Amino acid sequence: MMEWTLILLIAISAVLLIVSIISNRNAEKQKHKEIDLVHVAVMKDINSVNEQIRNLELDIEVITKEAGVQxxxxxxxxxxxxxxxxxxxxxxxxxxxxxxxxxxxxxxxxxxxxxxxxxxxxxxxxx
Structure with missing residues (x-):
């Protein structure tokens, strides 16, 4: 009887370990997805700022040429x-x-x- 109890406890602990590993992997995957989403949003913002800077540089160049400023x-x-x-x-x-x-x-x-x-x-x- 004691052997069966010991085997049952080992089996339950093994099942709990497997469940824990699977849930940690799922949580880790979710965190990676969130990080990827934040990364994509930041990259979009950076690209937008870079485009605005390029437009400003072009505007300045056009204005200085039109005004004849050397x-x-x-x-x-x-x-x-x-x-x-x-x-x-x-x-x-x-x-x-x-x-x-x-x-x-x-x-x-x-x-x-x-x-x-x-x-x-x-x-x-x-x-």
């Missing part, structure tokens, strides 16, 4: 850096120090952006 890549990087610093609320003095250019040159470069900002402020205050 700038070297170095000038473009410099102007982008100055405008970025200005938009992040750096003072003209700080921008001049960071770019190692005179405050007057920075002010001249930013004057169209300063004028546009002043006009928007006046309109906002009038309303």
């Amino acid at each position: 700038m070297t890549p170095e000038e473009m990087v410099f102007k982008r850096e100055v405008l970025d610093l200005y938009k992040r609320k750096y003072s003209i003095e700080t921008i001049a120090q960071k770019t190692q250019v005179s405050e007057n040159e920075i002010h001249q470069f930013l004057s169209p952006y300063l004028a546009a900002k002043d006009e928007r402020s006046k309109i906002a205050h009038e309303i």
Whole structure:
């Protein structure tokens, strides 16, 4: 009788082990499917952002050609850096120090952006 009980317990533990392995595999497959779905979604987002960047680059190229603007890549990087610093609320003095250019040159470069900002402020205050 004790032998049968021992055999029965071993058989039950073997069945439980097999069930456990199968359920773990199913759970693992489900996790892999979820990871794959997230990966696909992220890749779609990355492709979308890359396409938007390409479109922006083409738009900039078209606009600069249409406007007849001739700038070297170095000038473009410099102007982008100055405008970025200005938009992040750096003072003209700080921008001049960071770019190692005179405050007057920075002010001249930013004057169209300063004028546009002043006009928007006046309109906002009038309303």
